[in-house]
Amino acid sequence: MADSTEFRVEHDTMGEVLVPVNALYRAQTQRAVENFPISGKTLEHQHIRALAEVKRAAAIANAELGVLDAERAEAIVEAAEAVATGEYDDQFPIDVFQTGSGTSSNMNTNEVIAELANRALKAKGSTTEVHPNDHVNASQSSNDVFPTSVHVAATNALINDLIPALTYLAASFSRKAAEFKDVVKSGRTHLMDATPVTLGQEFGGYEAQVRYGIERIEASLPRVAEVPLGGTAVGTGINTPDGFPQRVIAELARNTALPITEARNHFEAQANRDGLIEASGQLRNIAYSLMKINNDLRWMGSGPNTGLGEIAIPDLQPGSSIMPGKVNPVICEAAIQVAAQVIGNDTTIALSSTNGAFELNVGIPVMAANLLESIRLLANVSRVMADKMIDGIEAHEDRCRFLAEASPSIVTPLNKFIGYENAAKIAKKAVKEKLTVKEATIALGFVGDGEGQVPADQLDGLLDVTTMTGKF
Numbered sequence: 001m002a003d004s005t006e007f008r009v010e011h012d013t014m015g016e017v018l019v020p021v022n023a024l025y026r027a028q029t030q031r032a033v034e035n036f037p038i039s040g041k042t043l044e045h046q047h048i049r050a051l052a053e054v055k056r057a058a059a060i061a062n063a064e065l066g067v068l069d070a071e072r073a074e075a076i077v078e079a080a081e082a083v084a085t086g087e088y089d090d091q092f093p094i095d096v097f098q099t100g101s102g103t104s105s106n107m108n109t110n111e112v113i114a115e116l117a118n119r120a121l122k123a124k125g126s127t128t129e130v131h132p133n134d135h136v137n138a139s140q141s142s143n144d145v146f147p148t149s150v151h152v153a154a155t156n157a158l159i160n161d162l163i164p165a166l167t168y169l170a171a172s173f174s175r176k177a178a179e180f181k182d183v184v185k186s187g188r189t190h191l192m193d194a195t196p197v198t199l200g201q202e203f204g205g206y207e208a209q210v211r212y213g214i215e216r217i218e219a220s221l222p223r224v225a226e227v228p229l230g231g232t233a234v235g236t237g238i239n240t241p242d243g244f245p246q247r248v249i250a251e252l253a254r255n256t257a258l259p260i261t262e263a264r265n266h267f268e269a270q271a272n273r274d275g276l277i278e279a280s281g282q283l284r285n286i287a288y289s290l291m292k293i294n295n296d297l298r299w300m301g302s303g304p305n306t307g308l309g310e311i312a313i314p315d316l317q318p319g320s321s322i323m324p325g326k327v328n329p330v331i332c333e334a335a336i337q338v339a340a341q342v343i344g345n346d347t348t349i350a351l352s353s354t355n356g357a358f359e360l361n362v363g364i365p366v367m368a369a370n371l372l373e374s375i376r377l378l379a380n381v382s383r384v385m386a387d388k389m390i391d392g393i394e395a396h397e398d399r400c401r402f403l404a405e406a407s408p409s410i411v412t413p414l415n416k417f418i419g420y421e422n423a424a425k426i427a428k429k430a431v432k433e434k435l436t437v438k439e440a441t442i443a444l445g446f447v448g449d450g451e452g453q454v455p456a457d458q459l460d461g462l463l464d465v466t467t468m469t470g471k472f
């Protein structure tokens with residue numbers, strides 16, 4: 001039991017609570033700290049900032065609409081702005097696994113802002129009191145504030161972090177696609193030798209995949225940025241002045257410089273978090289993309305002597321504690337683990353979406369934590385991939401060409417002269433007798449001027465691996 005001198009007594013509607021003496025929060029936060037010692041994971045800064053932005057905008061709208069006097073509103077705005085800077089993040093100690101509406105974190109925000117506002121008012125010699133519920137939470141409920149804060153934080157993270165990071169990664173792939181445009185290599189389908197491609201074509205494909213991920217995020221943004229603020233407890237807007245949703249959301253959008261909009265239907269927006277689920281689905285898709293790309297890269301970089309060895313991935317650190325000189329594709333491995341985490345987070349978000357009944361979803365804090373983590377992980381790993389891996393990849397051109405020419409599938413252009421079945425005989429003979437496709441074609445008598453033969457003067461051109469890389 002801690003020394004009682006380290007605590008002060010606070011009260012709420014359930015009675016008295018001991019709160020750490022220096023804490024800016026009060027009884028309801030303390031109760032939540034004691035009720036939910038579960039994960040040790042608290043709200044991240046960008047979420048606290050979004051909550052503070054909501055409180056700031058609400059104070060301004062409340063003052064304009066006659067709900068708050070100017071002195072209190074100003075004190076709340078200043079306190080909320082201070083919270084938004086991150087200076088007081090340590091005053092938000094409540095676990096992510098808490099009440100499903102986020103009421104505890106909403107009250108934590110109300111209490112900290114009220115305390116800061118009261119201190120500022122007192123320092124100015126005012127006797128005016130700011131109450132967490134009556135003033136900071138005026139015209140609001142956790143049920144519209146907390147989900148709004150998640151949508152604001154996610155919109156911000158998508159627009160200002162993930163989209164720029166994916167654009168950066170796509171640009172890195174684009175530069176490599178140009179650099180590798182003449183590097184011919186074997187295509188592979190089912191992990192088996194196929195007809196040739198260029199390394200540039202593959203990297204161009206990766207670039208496009210990343211850019212389509214950006215398109216997917218952009219497509220979901222209108223619904224991620226749509227917020228239930230103004231609906232209060234059940235979407236009806238009870239305890240709000242006329243015009244509150246429009247005014248508070250306009251101020252929120254203006255101050256955050258985000259395309260935040262009022263819910264088109266407050267009952268849909270109150271009861272469901274479908275916009276967040278949609279965004280998470282797009283993140284899952286991007287995670288799959290990164291998983292595929294990084295698997296390709298580590299296969300192509302495998303070796304140095306017993307793998308494919310088509311590219312050199314930059315050496316970043318000794319790979320093994322026991323095998324001297326071994327270097328591993330660590331960025332690929334980190335990125336694949338990120339993808340697994342994002343897919344897991346999406347599963348949690350999808351399951352949380354089923355945790356709704358009538359007017360409220362009660363899985364919002366864990367949805368928030370998972371969504372914001374997914375965005376941050378994908379953004380960070382995209383930048384890491386570009387800077388520490390993609391930019392430094394080198395092609396082993398000779399090895400790429402050697403393998404392209406060794407693929408029995410390069411017989412494919414002969415189909416139109418000798419038919420699929422005869423071409424298959426060439427491919428099988430080449431593999432069985434370790435011949436080139438050209439040698440096997442000649443050995444089987446398929447070169448000549450007769451019907452069902454390849455004209456001798458066309459053979460080299462038809463079997464040219466560069467020509468086979470096609471039209472795109």
Ligand SMILES: O=C(O)C[C@H](O)C(=O)O
Pocket residue numbers: 101103140141142143233360
């Ligand atoms: O905290 C609130 O404002 C409402 C709460 O989530 C409830 O619906 O019980």
